[in-house]
Structures are given as C-alpha cells and as structure tokens.
Amino acid sequence: MSLNEWIFIGLFFALSWILPATPIVLGKILAPRRPNPVKHQVYECGVETFGDTRVQFRAQYYIFALVFVLFDVELVFLFPWALAYNQLGLFALFEMTVFIFLLVVALVYTWRKGALTWA
Amino acid sequence: MDITVESIVFLIFGVLTLGSALLVVTTRNLFHGALYLMASLFGVAGLFVLLAAPFLAGVQVVVYIGAIAILIIFAIMLTPQVTAMRSVRTAQWPVAVAVAVIFFALLVSVVTPLMDELGVDDFAADFTQENPPDVPADSLVRLGEQLVDPQQFMLPFEVASVLLMAALIGAVLLVWPEGTRSTPPGEAGDD
Numbered sequence: 001m002s003l004n005e006w007i008f009i010g011l012f013f014a015l016s017w018i019l020p021a022t023p024i025v026l027g028k029i030l031a032p033r034r035p036n037p038v039k040h041q042v043y044e045c046g047v048e049t050f051g052d053t054r055v056q057f058r059a060q061y062y063i064f065a066l067v068f069v070l071f072d073v074e075l076v077f078l079f080p081w082a083l084a085y086n087q088l089g090l091f092a093l094f095e096m097t098v099f100i101f102l103l104v105v106a107l108v109y110t111w112r113k114g115a116l117t118w119a
Numbered sequence: 120m121d122i123t124v125e126s127i128v129f130l131i132f133g134v135l136t137l138g139s140a141l142l143v144v145t146t147r148n149l150f151h152g153a154l155y156l157m158a159s160l161f162g163v164a165g166l167f168v169l170l171a172a173p174f175l176a177g178v179q180v181v182v183y184i185g186a187i188a189i190l191i192i193f194a195i196m197l198t199p200q201v202t203a204m205r206s207v208r209t210a211q212w213p214v215a216v217a218v219a220v221i222f223f224a225l226l227v228s229v230v231t232p233l234m235d236e237l238g239v240d241d242f243a244a245d246f247t248q249e250n251p252p253d254v255p256a257d258s259l260v261r262l263g264e265q266l267v268d269p270q271q272f273m274l275p276f277e278v279a280s281v282l283l284m285a286a287l288i289g290a291v292l293l294v295w296p297e298g299t300r301s302t303p304p305g306e307a308g309d310d
Binding site: 006056057058059060061062063065066067068069070072073074075076077079080081082083084085087088091092095096098099100102103105106107109110113114115 | 168174177178181182185186187189190193194196197198259260261262263264266267269273276277279280281283284286287288290291294295
C-alpha cells in the first residue's frame with residue numbers, strides 16, 4: 001500500500017485543524033477575562049434575536065438540496081469519463097452528451113416550475 | 120500482527136467510524152447525530168483509502184458527506200420542532216433492538232460465506248504485509264473506459280441519468296403539484 005501518496009493530504013488535514021485551533025487556544029490563554037452581559041451576547045452588533053433559534057424551514061428548500069445531490073452524483077460519473085477522455089472515441093462524447101442532456105432537461109423542468117426561485 | 124503504519128491508520132479510522140456510528144444512535148440531539156454520521160462516513164472514506172480505492176474514497180466524501188448528509192440535515196431542519204426536540208425513548212425500542220439484531224445476523228450470514236469464497240483470510244494477511252498486491256495505476260481510466268463501453272456498462276450508465284432525471288422531476292412534482300407553476304404553495308406562509 002502506498003500510503004506515502006496520502007501524506008500530503010494527511011498534512012493538509014492536520015493543518016486544517018491546527019490553523020483554526022491555534023487562535024482559539026491562544027485566545028483562551030492570553031485574553032483577559034472580564035465578562036459582562038453585553039459581551040455574552042451572540043451578536044456584536046445588529047438586531048437582537050427573538051423567539052427560538054431553531055425554526056422550521058420551508059419544505060420547498062428541500063428541492064435545492066435535491067438538485068445539488070443530483071449534480072453531485074453527475075460529477076461522480078463525469079470524473080472517470082474525463083480521465084479516460086483521451087482514449088475514448090466520439091461515441092463516448094455522444095454518450096456523455098446524452099447523459100448530461102437528460103439532467104439538463106430535469107434542471108430546465110425544475111427551473112420552469114419556479115422551484116429555483118428563492119421565494 | 121505486526122504494527123505497521125497501515126495498521127495504525129486503520130485503527131484510527133476504524134475507531135473514528137465505529138465511535139461516531141455509536142454516537143449517532145446514542146446522542147439525544149438529532150442534529151448532532153447527523154454531524155456524527157458525517158464523521159463516521161469520513162472514517163469509511165479513510166478505510167477506502169487504506170483499501171487502495173481512492174476513487175471510492177472521493178465518491179464517499181463527495182456523495183455521502185457532501186450530498187446525503189446535507190439531505191439529512193435539510194430534512195431535520197425542515198421537520199417541525201424536531202431540531203429542538205430531544206429524541207425520547209419510546210415504547211418501541213425493544214422492537215427496534217430486535218430488528219437491528221436480526222438485520223446484523225442477516226448481514227453476517229450473507230457476508231461470511233462470501234469472505235470464504237473470496238479468500239479474505241489471505242487478504243487479511245496481505246493487508247499487514249509490506250507490499251500487498253498493487254492496484255493498477257490506471258484503474259480509474261479503465262473505469263471511465265468501461266463506463267461508456269457499449270459492451271460493458273453503457274446501458275446502466277445512461278439509465279442512471281434517466282433515474283436521476285426522474286428523481287428530480289418526481290421531487291418537484293411532489294412539492295409543486297401540477298398547475299401551480301411559479302406560485303409555490305403557502306406563498307403567504309410563515310417563514
């Protein structure tokens with residue numbers, strides 16, 4: 001197993017934890033602690049929240065998630081195809097065109113239905 | 120079993136996967152459960168890397184963590200009161216435990232003969248070796264070639280597209296029934 005190829009990914013992964021953690025830890029150590037009610041507010045500025053933070057969102061937003069999932073899966077199919085593109089003939093291009101066309105039909109349908117307007 | 124870098128990494132990802140999976144079912148907060156599920160799926164992606172299947176690892180991250188988990192979080196946020204509500208133990212829990220145990224037994228009974236058939240014992244030995252059998256470097260290119268090869272997976276490939284299209288159109292139809300074009304139901308709704 002060539003885990004060596006993954007060392008850089010591992011390094012980046014470790015860095016992605018270290019970089020945000022460092023200022024938080026440093027802040028905990030260095031910052032003076034003199035709390036008062038204003039400091040404990042969620043927002044430094046702006047309107048204070050009212051009611052429960054956890055509200056129910058409109059069910060129509062689920063369509064956005066669904067459209068995203070669809071094109072996410074499309075990407076998974078596109079990736080190996082794109083890698084093998086140089087070895088493939090015109091027929092493969094045609095196949096991928098059909099593949100994408102069908103998904104575009106679905107997207108256009110969703111669009112025409114008005115499901116993508118952020119009402 | 121010798122301690123190699125692989126076995127240590129395997130241990131880390133194994134603990135991450137199983138530990139997060141355990142937290143998914145034990146946490147009282149559904150939203151936290153969804154986040155633990157993402158951690159668990161990430162652990163599985165790491166295991167795919169160890170199995171020399173980087174494409175599957177990528178798919179795991181893109182589709183499961185990127186898409187399925189987002190769907191689950193959307194579903195939680197769209198369900199009334201469910202985010203604030205802490206799940207309580209209902210009278211159905213013995214039934215749930217029984218179903219889970221039966222399903223686990225079923226999985227074991229299916230997978231075990233399969234493992235003998237594939238000679239997974241040998242594979243387990245390979246796993247701890249210094250140089251297990253290598254996966255060809257161009258496996259992903261081959262996957263791409265076979266995916267569009269009429270002799271191989273061309274039809275499933277195109278059918279997948281039809282399936283995705285049907286899924287989206289079906290979902291839109293469910294949310295916006297026919298004849299309600301561009302006027303989503305509950306326009307004056309409370310949001």
